[in-house]
Amino acid sequence: MASGGDQTTTKSRILVVGGTGYIGRHVVASSARLGHPTTALVRDLAPSDPAKAQLLHTFRDAGVTLLHGDLHDHASLLRAVRDADVVISAVRATQVPDQTRLIDAIKEAGGGRVRRFIPSEFGMDPGRGASAAVEPVRSMYGSKVGIRRAVEAAGIPHTYVACNYFAGFALPSIGQFMPKAAPVDSVVILGEGHTKVVFVEEGDIGTYTVLAAVDPRAENKTLHIRPPANTMSHDELVSMWEKKTGKKLERVYVPEDAVLTKIKELEYPKNVLVSIAHAAYCRGEMSSPLDDPQDVEATQLYPEIQYTTVDEYLNTLL
Numbered sequence: 001m002a003s004g005g006d007q008t009t010t011k012s013r014i015l016v017v018g019g020t021g022y023i024g025r026h027v028v029a030s031s032a033r034l035g036h037p038t039t040a041l042v043r044d045l046a047p048s049d050p051a052k053a054q055l056l057h058t059f060r061d062a063g064v065t066l067l068h069g070d071l072h073d074h075a076s077l078l079r080a081v082r083d084a085d086v087v088i089s090a091v092r093a094t095q096v097p098d099q100t101r102l103i104d105a106i107k108e109a110g111g112g113r114v115r116r117f118i119p120s121e122f123g124m125d126p127g128r129g130a131s132a133a134v135e136p137v138r139s140m141y142g143s144k145v146g147i148r149r150a151v152e153a154a155g156i157p158h159t160y161v162a163c164n165y166f167a168g169f170a171l172p173s174i175g176q177f178m179p180k181a182a183p184v185d186s187v188v189i190l191g192e193g194h195t196k197v198v199f200v201e202e203g204d205i206g207t208y209t210v211l212a213a214v215d216p217r218a219e220n221k222t223l224h225i226r227p228p229a230n231t232m233s234h235d236e237l238v239s240m241w242e243k244k245t246g247k248k249l250e251r252v253y254v255p256e257d258a259v260l261t262k263i264k265e266l267e268y269p270k271n272v273l274v275s276i277a278h279a280a281y282c283r284g285e286m287s288s289p290l291d292d293p294q295d296v297e298a299t300q301l302y303p304e305i306q307y308t309t310v311d312e313y314l315n316t317l318l
Contacts, residue, residue, distance in 0.1 A: 001203030001308060012115070012214045013037045015084035017071070017091060017102060020055055023122050023166070024090030026206030031088075032062040034210055039065040041080050071098045077105035081114055086213045089120040093272075096120060096143050100150055107154050116213050117156045119147050122205065123276070124285050125162035125222060132283045134263060137275040159212050160222040163205045164198035164286045167230075167313050171199055174241050175234050177277040178254065178262065182317075183241075186250035190259050190277055193235040193251065196287035197280045200225050201308035208298040208305070218296055225298040226290075229309040234281060237310065244314055256282045 019028040019040035031038040040059055045068050047053050056066060069076025071091065081087055087106060089099055099119055106114045126141035127148065133141055151158050173180045175197075176188050208225050212218035232240075235251070242248055254262075259282060263275050279285040290297060299307065 001201060001207070010214065011036050012085040013039070013083060014086045014088060014210065014213065015039045015041065015067075015080050017041045017080075017087065017089045018095070018120060019059075019090060020052060021090050021092055023163075023202060023205060025055060026202045027088055027090055027209055028059060028064055028206075029062065030203070030206035030210045032059075032064050034207075036086075036210065036214070037065075038063070039067050039080065039084065041069045041076070042066050043068070043070045071095060071101050074101065074105060077102060078108055081105050081109045084114055086116045086118075087114050088118045088209065088213060090122065091120045093140060096140070096147060099147050103147075103150050103154055103156065106156055115157055116219065117151060117158045118161060118209065118213055119144070119151060119158070121160055122163050124164060124279060125160070125224065127160075127222070128162075128285060128288055132285055133279045134260065134275050136268065136272050137279065140272070157219050159218045159220070161205075161209050161212065161225070162222055163200050163208075163225040165200065165280070166205070167199045167201040167308070167310070171237075171310065171313050172317060175237050177274050180273070183238075183249050186252050187238050188252050188254060189234045189238070189281075190254050190274075191234075191256055191282040193238075193253060194233045195281055195284045196231050196233055198226050198286045199230045199232075199237075199310050199313075200227060201313060204305075204307045208302065211302055211305075212296075212298070215301065217301060221294045221296050222292075223296055223298055223301075224290055226286075227299050227307045227309070229311070230307070231287065232310065240311065241314060244318060 014031045014036045016024055016028045018024040028040050045066055067080055069080055089102060121144050126144040174183055178188050212223045259278050263271050266274060
């Protein structure tokens with residue numbers, strides 16, 4: 001998880017929607033840790049699920065305010081955004097289209113009250129990947145781009161976050177998606193194995209997201225999180241793992257046409273996971289040059305942050 005010196009940015013009232021989700025919980029934790037008055041919009045304040053109840057307890061201990069509401073309760077959204085300077089959405093993929101309700105609430109609150117909105121993306125940049133991706137992820141990217149256009153049409157100051165691969169999702173299998181399990185004797189590599197991809201630890205994603213949310217340099221731009229030490233090919237990742245374990249793995253390369261065939265054979269959600277992997281490993285969507293003036297890179301904006309490297313993460317798996 002990222003660490004660094006005392007951040008001197010002005011503190012903002014930050015509202016997180018989807019804060020109990022996979023990445024949202026890291027955004028909430030980072031916001032509170034960085035000293036921002038933080039509110040999490042929660043559907044159930046007293047969940048029966050022990051893990052979720054413990055998470056809410058952790059939030060409260062960190063000074064986070066829990067506010068009852070959800071995307072389908074306009075009054076709760078309006079109440080929440082009226083008390084926020086920054087709104088960060090971390091809703092799951094199936095709820096991405098519903099963010100129009102959040103946009104409507106921000107517009108209705110009016111007066112430039114919300115100074116920054118970060119819609120839920122947290123993956124590859126859909127603005128870049130939509131053209132190269134195949135179904136079903138192409139439609140998912142299209143939905144995210146649609147939300148971007150709605151945000152811009154509403155005139156809401158925004159930041160888009162392209163964080164690439166979640167380390168906790170991709171690294172325990174040493175980058176495999178067919179199958180998604182730690183390699184024992186052989187490792188499956190999609191494509192030719194030399195395309196660069198990017199892995200980012202989830203706590204670091206939370207930290208960079210919150211820093212950018214209150215940073216004028218990131219306003220109306222796309223924040224790409226591309227830690228240099230975590231940008232590597234699948235072949236390089238496997239070699240790093242082999243060096244740590246002292247065991248050589250047979251490398252089974254799956255050509256792109258076979259990957260495309262496999263995607264058509266798989267059912268949801270596996271077809272989504274492999275189609276994302278195809279865009280990353282076969283099409284190189286994580287490593288395309290950042291040449292748009294609207295692109296900024298997280299580790300360049302915040303060089304003081306000590307992010308978790310792939311090397312360090314793999315040590316935790318030994």
